[in-house]
Amino acid sequence: MKNKVLYTINKSELDKLIGILQRDGYRVVGPTVRDGAITYEEIESVRQLPIGWTDSQSPGRYRLNRRNDDHLFGYVVGPHSLKKFFFPPKQRLFGIKRDGESGYIFEAHQPDPPRYAFLGVRACDLAAVGVQDRVFKQTMAEPYYAKARNDALFIAVNCTEPGGTCFCGSMGTGPRCSEGFDLALTELRTTFTVEVGTNKGRQLIEALEHETTDANTSHLVDLLMDNAAEHMGRTLDTEDLPDILLKNLSHDHWNEVAKRCMSCSNCTFACPTCFCSNVEDSTDLSGNHAERWRTWGSCFTLEFSYHTGGYSRSTPAARYRQWLTHKLANWHEQFGTSGCVGCGRCITWCPVGIDITKEATTIANDVKRSRANQEAKRLEEVGS
Amino acid sequence: MISTLDQRPSIVCGEANPMAPAWTRIVACQQESSNTASYTLQFLDPEQKKNYRFQPGQFNMVYLFGVGEAAISISSDPDKCDSLVHTIRHVGSVTFAMNRLGIGQCVGLRGPFGSSWPLQECRGRDILLVAGGIGIAPLRPAIYQLLKNRDDYGRLILLYGIRSPQDMIFKEEVEGWMDRRDFQVLITVDYPSDEWTGPVGVVTKLLRRVRVDSSRTSVFVCGPRVMNRAAAHSFLSHYVPEDEIFISLERNMRCGVGQCGHCQYGPKFVCKDGPVFSYASVRNLFGKDEV
Ligand SMILES: Cc1cc2nc3c(=O)[nH]c(=O)nc-3n(C[C@H](O)[C@H](O)[C@H](O)COP(=O)(O)OP(=O)(O)OC[C@H]3O[C@@H](n4cnc5c(N)ncnc54)[C@H](O)[C@@H]3O)c2cc1C
Ligand code: SF4
Ligand code: SF4
Ligand code: FES
Numbered sequence: 001m002k003n004k005v006l007y008t009i010n011k012s013e014l015d016k017l018i019g020i021l022q023r024d025g026y027r028v029v030g031p032t033v034r035d036g037a038i039t040y041e042e043i044e045s046v047r048q049l050p051i052g053w054t055d056s057q058s059p060g061r062y063r064l065n066r067r068n069d070d071h072l073f074g075y076v077v078g079p080h081s082l083k084k085f086f087f088p089p090k091q092r093l094f095g096i097k098r099d100g101e102s103g104y105i106f107e108a109h110q111p112d113p114p115r116y117a118f119l120g121v122r123a124c125d126l127a128a129v130g131v132q133d134r135v136f137k138q139t140m141a142e143p144y145y146a147k148a149r150n151d152a153l154f155i156a157v158n159c160t161e162p163g164g165t166c167f168c169g170s171m172g173t174g175p176r177c178s179e180g181f182d183l184a185l186t187e188l189r190t191t192f193t194v195e196v197g198t199n200k201g202r203q204l205i206e207a208l209e210h211e212t213t214d215a216n217t218s219h220l221v222d223l224l225m226d227n228a229a230e231h232m233g234r235t236l237d238t239e240d241l242p243d244i245l246l247k248n249l250s251h252d253h254w255n256e257v258a259k260r261c262m263s264c265s266n267c268t269f270a271c272p273t274c275f276c277s278n279v280e281d282s283t284d285l286s287g288n289h290a291e292r293w294r295t296w297g298s299c300f301t302l303e304f305s306y307h308t309g310g311y312s313r314s315t316p317a318a319r320y321r322q323w324l325t326h327k328l329a330n331w332h333e334q335f336g337t338s339g340c341v342g343c344g345r346c347i348t349w350c351p352v353g354i355d356i357t358k359e360a361t362t363i364a365n366d367v368k369r370s371r372a373n374q375e376a377k378r379l380e381e382v383g384s
Numbered sequence: 385m386i387s388t389l390d391q392r393p394s395i396v397c398g399e400a401n402p403m404a405p406a407w408t409r410i411v412a413c414q415q416e417s418s419n420t421a422s423y424t425l426q427f428l429d430p431e432q433k434k435n436y437r438f439q440p441g442q443f444n445m446v447y448l449f450g451v452g453e454a455a456i457s458i459s460s461d462p463d464k465c466d467s468l469v470h471t472i473r474h475v476g477s478v479t480f481a482m483n484r485l486g487i488g489q490c491v492g493l494r495g496p497f498g499s500s501w502p503l504q505e506c507r508g509r510d511i512l513l514v515a516g517g518i519g520i521a522p523l524r525p526a527i528y529q530l531l532k533n534r535d536d537y538g539r540l541i542l543l544y545g546i547r548s549p550q551d552m553i554f555k556e557e558v559e560g561w562m563d564r565r566d567f568q569v570l571i572t573v574d575y576p577s578d579e580w581t582g583p584v585g586v587v588t589k590l591l592r593r594v595r596v597d598s599s600r601t602s603v604f605v606c607g608p609r610v611m612n613r614a615a616a617h618s619f620l621s622h623y624v625p626e627d628e629i630f631i632s633l634e635r636n637m638r639c640g641v642g643q644c645g646h647c648q649y650g651p652k653f654v655c656k657d658g659p660v661f662s663y664a665s666v667r668n669l670f671g672k673d674e675v
Contacts, residue, residue: 093401093403093404094398094401094403094404096404096449098449103407103428103490104407104449104490104492106398106399106404110401135642135643136643139641139642139656140395140402140641140642140643142402142643143401143402246650246668249672249675275643275645276644276645276646277638277639277643277644277645278638278644279403279452279453279638279639279644280452281447281450281451281452281453282450283449283450287450290449290450291450292403292404294403297638297644297645297646299645299648304636304646305635305636305646306636307634307635307636308475308476308634309608309609309634312635312636312649312674312675313674313675314674315674317674318673318674318675321674322648322675325650326648329651330648330650330651332651333651334651334653
């Protein structure tokens with residue numbers, strides 16, 4: 001990633017960029033302060049960005065604080081990811097009318113999604129979109145997702161100050177944006193450096209006043225990124241982790257976590273990669289008009305797994321185990337990637353502060369320790 | 385002819401969305417037992433009627449207007465392409481609604497989904513089928529194909545477990561199979577009636593009555609979870625190899641296409657990697673509780 005050509009733009013160019021995007025028919029979405037948190041919403045100007053704000057995050061805790069500068073992107077990710085734009089929390093899949101005795105006709109097709117331009121998204125967000133692509137675009141394209149996704153433009157921001165629950169460094173997804181962006185900015189005092197990711201991105205930078213970044217500034221960006229990588233709020237050792245977790249489905253620690261877990265589903269909704277959904281069918285009072293809706297679902301609910309024979313996962317321990325092993329282990333076999341991008345949302349937004357990195361590490365360390373003990377014992381026996 | 389697993393028939397659904405159903409009409413309806421009936425369906429759209437194909441063991445998502453969808457196996461002969469049969473046990477909202485429909489009425493349908501019984505791969509071998517209750521439904525298309533290509537296989541055995549003699553579905557057909565010399569059919573019931581003279585008890589007890597040559601037997605199992613477990617473990621103890629035991633699993637299903645997440649079973653999506661699995665491919669999960 002180092003030695004990429006960077007361009008430098010003045011911070012004032014950002015409003016111009018937003019204007020160009022709007023003119024080109026994009027709906028611009030960026031971070032903004034809402035209800036005490038920084039969330040992704042539609043924005044019209046730079047003024048709506050959380051200028052001079054930062055966040056402080058730890059397990060079960062999120063606070064906004066003032067910075068002592070006017071940085072536009074001096075915080076990390078909030079409770080919302082980009083998931084809601086491509087995979088809406090509640091979506092009508094079709095409407096259908098009875099027509100005569102036994103015929104049915106579908107109502108006009110669903111409206112097309114808006115063309116979104118995302119401003120200020122982070123490396124972990126981009127990685128999460130890549131993960132969800134594998135679910136919704138790889139085998140059978142989900143039409144709304146595929147359209148929204150293909151039309152979208154991403155102006156990302158490299159994180160120079162990781163948050164207290166971030167561990168993208170461990171998951172190999174950040175803090176520097178490596179793919180999936182049209183432009184990637186790094187915020188300096190009065191300027192941004194800009195890396196171009198696509199032709200669309202190139203056209204945008206050419207429409208702005210820019211110059212090639214000098215070697216010193218490029219070097220500074222590299223240093224900032226290295227420094228960020230070294231200051232992750234959390235770490236997770238992923239070596240052997242899928243194997244360890246899947247071979248220890250009966251480990252005591254699953255029950256320990258379950259004593260704290262409230263099965264509230266917050267983590268699954270905050271998680272940018274969780275893709276599960278429920279499908280609900282209904283009719284109106286006349287009984288002649290029916291609809292199908294898809295809503296976000298969560299493996300933490302009991303109903304999620306019921307079938308005629310009962311519940312596949314009746315205990316909170318089984319459901320937490322499903323969630324964690326899906327994210328960190330089974331995802332690899334299903335989609336060739338981890339299901340966790342290290343964004344930390346599930347840690348921050350868990351009401352009791354359950355920490356995926358800690359829970360996984362507790363099991364892994366315990367298993368590694370007993371594996372080592374067994375090996376030592378074996379060697380001893382061989383020796384004697 | 386029967387195709388192999390990697391050549392799955394293409395999926396038929398409504399034009400609005402892959403989650404929208406195509407429409408079929410009920411052209412025949414047969415009561416199988418007090419709570420189970422078979423419905424013969426035909427696509428309304430001539431193109432869909434002409435092109436719809438499935439393999440034994442596959443299922444459709446059956447949609448009842450405004451009520452919802454249920455995963456239902458196809459129980460008819462895959463060679464009879466102009467119609468298909470679903471044999472449905474009435475247990476809850478969608479299946480009760482199905483019970484209220486009659487000939488001429490429409491049901492929505494998406495499919496076929498999932499993996500199938502490995503009939504092609506098992507040529508030349510003895511085939512032992514184990515069915516519990518409604519589990520006979522997804523096995524029936526396989527039975528049709530096995531009987532049609534009878535010379536391609538060794539011994540053919542069906543072990544069929546039902547709660548009581550009145551619960552037997554496909555009764556006449558099963559009796560026809562029992563009359564054949566080239567098909568050994570054994571039935572056991574949990575609760576015998578006064579007239580019942582056959583075996584009583586769980587289906588795995590029937591294993592004592594058949595000769596299993598473990599080196600040349602492939603087993604297809606479909607029934608309730610406890611039966612699947614007991615059957616798989618009995619065959620393993622008879623030295624049938626793990627990759628010659630095939631089991632069809634039931635999970636909650638909301639989409640059929642690997643996107644709703646409900647059917648996950650460890651790393652498997654039962655809707656697309658299953659419902660038919662070799663024991664070998666689910667060894668680490670099978671028999672584990674709460675996965
Ligand atoms: C691959 C596959 C193939 C299948 N093939 C067949 C087949 O060929 N024939 C067949 O008859 N069935 C088949 N099934 C089973 C069938 O899908 C279910 O019986 C069906 O989905 C039931 O749907 P329903 O709406 O009628 O019942 P539901 O309303 O979903 O109820 C089903 C049962 O669950 C209970 N229940 C409902 N909601 C809840 C809840 N929230 N919590 C706890 N319990 C609840 C109900 O009381 C009832 O006992 C198959 C299933 C799979 C996965
Ligand atoms: S599991 Fe937690 S840390 Fe990982 S991607 Fe999901 S929300 Fe982020
Ligand atoms: S962790 Fe749970 S909710 Fe998230 S994708 Fe996996 S099964 Fe679905
Ligand atoms: S039924 Fe939806 S993922 Fe399998």
